[in-house]
Amino acid sequence: MxxxxxxxxxxxxxxxxxxxxxxxxxxxxxxxxxxxxxxxxxxxxxxxxxxxxxxxxxxxxxxxxxxxxxxxxxxxxxxxxxxxxxxxxxxxxxxxxxxxxxxxxxxxxxxxxxxxxxxxxxxxxxxxxxxxxxxxxxxxxxxxxxxxxxxxxxxxxxxxxxxxxxxxxxxxxxxxxxxxxxxxxxxxxxxxxxxxxxxxxxxxxxxxxxxxxxxxxxxxxxxxxxxxxxxxxxFLGDAIIVPARIADGFAVSRLGRIAVDTKERRDVARIMLRPEQILLKRTSREGMSGTPDMLFGEVTDCEFAGAVCTVAVRLLNSPDPPDAAAIGNTPLTLRRTGMDAPEVGEIVRLTVTGKAHVFA
Amino acid sequence: MASAIHLTPSTLPAAGMKKRRAMSWITLAAALISLIALLPLAFIVWIAVQTGWDTVVALVFRPRVGELLVNTVLLVIITVPIAITLSVALAWLTERSDLPGNRLWSWLSVAPLAIPAFVHSYAWISFVPGLHGLWAGVLVSVIAYFPFLYLPISAALRRLDPALEDAAAALGLGPWRVFARVVLPQLRLAICGGSLLVGLHLLAEYGLYVFIRFDTFTTAIVDQFQSTFNGPAANMLGAVLVVCCLFLLALEVTIRGEERYARVGSGAARKQQRARLGRATPACLFLPAAVALLSLGVPFVTVGRWLLAGGADVWRWDEISLALGQTLFLAIVGAVLATVAAMPMAWISIRAPGRLQRLLEGCNYIVGALPGVVIALALVTITVRVALPLYQTLFTILFGYALMFLPRALISLRASIAQAPVELERAASSLGRPPVKALWATTIRLSAPGAAAGMAMVALGITNELTATQMLAPNGTRTLAMAFWSYSGEIDYASAAPYALIMVAMSLPMTWWLYVQSKRMAGR
Structure with missing residues (x-):
């Protein structure tokens, strides 16, 4: 009791x-x-x-x-x-x-x-x-x-x-x-x-x-x-929510193949990531070639606010674009430390840490 | 003004200088008016000095004065607590409980203000002819004056932040103790202010107590004046009365203290909940119903009865229209005069507050507490001794009205000027208007409704004023109040009834306005 x-x-x-x-x-x-x-x-x-x-x-x-x-x-x-x-x-x-x-x-x-x-x-x-x-x-x-x-x-x-x-x-x-x-x-x-x-x-x-x-x-x-x-x-924070196909503990979406927190298998579901789960690493257009399973994006906007900066990234080689046609290629809004704010037009590599959450 | 100079540092020094001079004119006018307003007080002192100490002692320390003092003190200390208790109970029922028809009861608790005190008394004496003495005085006084307490108390109750009561309940206090320890202390300002007003009215009222044959200082002064004119006896009674008024003022200031009762913190308070009366509802309905019956029912029934008894004969239209015309003339001219005289004072108290302004305001505050009979007595003596041609002239009576009602006009004017932000005046200046035109285009325009309301309040006061009018008005003047008084003095109550009805009808709109204003002040 x-x-x-x-x-x-x-x-x-x-x-x-x-x-x-x-x-x-x-x-x-x-x-x-x-x-x-x-x-x-x-x-x-x-x-x-x-x-x-x-x-x-x-x-x-x-x-x-x-x-x-x-x-x-x-x-x-x-x-x-x-x-x-x-x-x-x-x-x-x-x-x-x-x-x-x-x-x-x-x-x-x-x-x-x-x-x-x-x-x-x-x-x-x-x-x-x-x-x-x-x-x-x-x-x-x-x-x-x-x-x-x-x-x-x-x-x-x-x-x-x-x-x-x-x-x-x-x-x-x-x-x-x-x-x-x-x-x-x-x-x-x-x-x-x-x-x-x-x-x-x-x-x-x-x-x-x-x-x-x-x-x-x-x-x-x-x-x-x-x-x-x-x-x-x-309500509890910024979220990146995308449609995905779930199988074998992984979700396949326009963000690539990401581990999920459920074992069940579902054809279509929505997954959620917190922006801080996606890390950005600077690279160049040349760096993109020959790495098909990696995810790259282009910085379209960067808002510097001191300790953090808000970065908008448009995915360049999303593996699953047709499925997400409705959303189009809307840029992801991510965050990173203000010390290392990227410039608009820079190419970045995106890596997901942790698991994505699957909505019921 | 300071910022006007800052805005135009060196380019337009002349403009800044000009404005400073314009303002000092206003200050000078305010100071002059305040000095004139102190005239009655100065008169009392002067008379005392002139009469000589021994005579003063002989006139003041005599059994008759002691008797009057006991009467007056008893009247005040019995009436005021009863009026406070009644008003708090009514205010709580109408504002904080689910009493059926609480809006109606609320209005009915304010409405007795529309009936002049002497009409209340007239109604009661013809209703219960044997009524007289102290307890009769207490009864009629409570009925006639409790709205002065009800209005501020109910407004304060509405404004209280219910979060404080919740907090006290969460700290383990039951409803009654919450009321005693949290609600009541916060009503202190309203209770103090209202009690002062009631107390001053009790000291100043004449007609009410004559009907029920209860002697107070004011009735004694008028008696004395009628028998010996402006002899030193009347003047010394006036002096004692003034001391009583000043004592009430000082008492109120002491009890009120310097405490702050405003809501601490930001944001809007949440809406108050009304207490459920439940089975107590019929018992609770009894109180406002009984009060309405006594304070409104009795006057209306009596006046109606006399009107019925008198029939068409009592409506002597030529006489009534003459009295109405004279009353309106005096009321309107007096109101304009009082308002104009209050303007400089109101302006500096909002726009240029400082030590001088506080001093001047203090003067006005004291003068506002003086009974009409004292002011009238002063003006009679001064005109007779110094400027005889002015005795009982239109000028003197209007002057007297302006003195008596200056504080009333001042309050409304000050409130309305405070609502016209100085920024607008500055904006008008920066758009190229010279100071006076800027003032006209902004502050004066915006404060006009408030000034009009103040004028109406003054006009109402003059309409229902009896003592000073009788003592100061030129021969042949017969206002509504005077006509009412002389008929009822001859026990011709039927002929007095139409005048009572007209006075009530004229007062009703202003009373309604006061009621609406007090609701609006609390944001509803």
Missing amino acids: SFLELSDVAKNYGPVTALAGVDLRVESGSRTAIVGPSGCGKTTLLRLIAGFEAPDRGRIALDGKVLANGGAAVPAHRRGIGVVAQDGALFPHLSIADNIGFGIARNADKRADHIVELAYIVGLDKAVLKRRPHELSGGQQQRVALARAMAMKPRLMLLDEPFSALDTGLRASMRKAVAELLEEAGITTILVTHDQAEALSFANQVAVMRDGLFSQVGTPRELYFQPRDRMVAE
Whole structure:
């Protein structure tokens, strides 16, 4: 039995279906990320788990205790679930110390010490405690919100896009710090985000959501390299998807003969590669001759962006062009380090590493 | 202005200089107007000095003043908390619960504003003839003035970020404690502002308390004035009243504090959920229904009854049309005057804020708190002693109106100028318009609707103004309020009814506008 169990949870707002029947299992002490485009229902799901709203249908159970079953629901204040909202939702009329201590009883033993300790844990300076929320930066506000939620020692922590208001550099470091902190405290965590990189790097389990349903739930690696469908594949990163014929553990397509991650034999299927699986090596037109089983292409565009550059490559000797006539000879969009950006018109040799994923 | 100079560093120094001078004219005008506005306050001080310390002490420290003080203080400290509780309850029901017909109840909670306070009192006294004393005063005051609290509180409730309430619930607080620890503290600004407004009205109101025979400073001053004209006794009562008003102002500033209540963070707040009343719905419906019945039902039934009883005879059209004409004339001219006088102040408070501007604004704030009776008393004394030909002339009454309603005009003007971005003015300048034309083509055009609304508010105030009009108007003036007052003074309630009806009818559109505006302010 899992720590948190959701079965067939559904929620409508009038005619709009926010959740169409969702199942999810979260193990104790793990980190789960729910990722999806805006409006997919992920925040609604979080609000149902937190108890801010009751589901229309379905069951939510935490640690064996039923929190919601159909319309009946335990109210938020009796659930003991921590929530960190998108912009922190700090109380503007209270000082930082009072914000952090909001959930601690006023006559609790060593309340002040506890507040200082919590501030220390989330990396806030003691001097900040006397200030007001609006005097703090976005990152600090998030830390306060986290400390406030941790003060009541929740068994489950819900993070609702808590890093989206922060700038890029801060976002990554906050993410790492929060993940470590919650891991250390042994708090099970669910993160809701629309940022796939954030979801993949933060969680042990990722759930991709779309139109009120989970498209796929699994480990970050599974989802990235073995997505169930095109939508999941493209949502989690750039993907090269081509039609292929599969036999004996290999796919034959316009990218040549590539090992695949399935043993089954199929006449026609779609395979997916991540752009970083295709390596580019500079060569010349002369280098192409006499090597029929190698794949060559011509650089048609190169966009330099510092650390990486995006290269468009048109295949020159694709072995299977008639089959892919519909796609024509659209250039592949690949990536490589910016240090070695090729020029437009250069000839490159393409090599595939790893296996291609076959869509079901 | 600074950026205009930056944009044209050395090529057009003359233009920059010219603009600076134009602005200082505006500042000078604002300073002058503020000084004039301080006249009543200066008058109180001057009178006190002239009367001599011993006389002042003798006039102020006497049982009668103590009695009035007790009456006034009791009235304020009983009425204001009741009005706050009622308004918070109504605002929560109409804004945050699924009360059936909440929009209608919301409008009905604002509508009592359309009825002048003395008409409320008139309705009640003819409904329950024995009504008098402190508790009657409290009852009618709450009914007449609670919308001043309901409006800002309901607007603030609508603007609250529901994420804060969610956060508090997630931290283990039940609904009642969430309300007490998160919602209520955030309503503090609205409650403070509204309470101040109600308190100042309680201090300044005359007609309401005369009907129910409850003595406050204002009624005593008018009595004193009618018996001994502008004797030192009336003036010293005025001084005590001013001290009371200033005390309320200071109290509000202290309680309000410097705290910030705005939403922290970016992005739009999510929509609030309405609480389900469920089985409590009928009980909850009782409150707004009872309030509407008392605050609207009683006046309408009474006025309607008197109109029925009076029949066609009470509609003396020649008299009514004369009063209506005089009222409209005074209201419109007074409103234009107040708005024009407020313009320089409004402009500098938005475009050139600074220490001087804060000082001037503080003056206006204080003057805005002075009761009409004090301003009238000051102007009577000044005209009689210094400029007798001006006593009870059109000039003096319009001047008095401008002083009394300047702050009202200022608020609307300032808000509308703030919405006209200075960039437009600069763009017009950079497209070759000279400063004044640029101002005309952009800011003035854009702030015109707000200025018009402000004028309408002032006009409404003048229409329903009684005390100052009685004391300052030229002989033979008979506004709607005055006609209403003199008929009801003769206990001819039927003849007073048409005037009450006309005043309410004239106030209704402005009240509706206030209601819509408060909804829009909260983005709905």
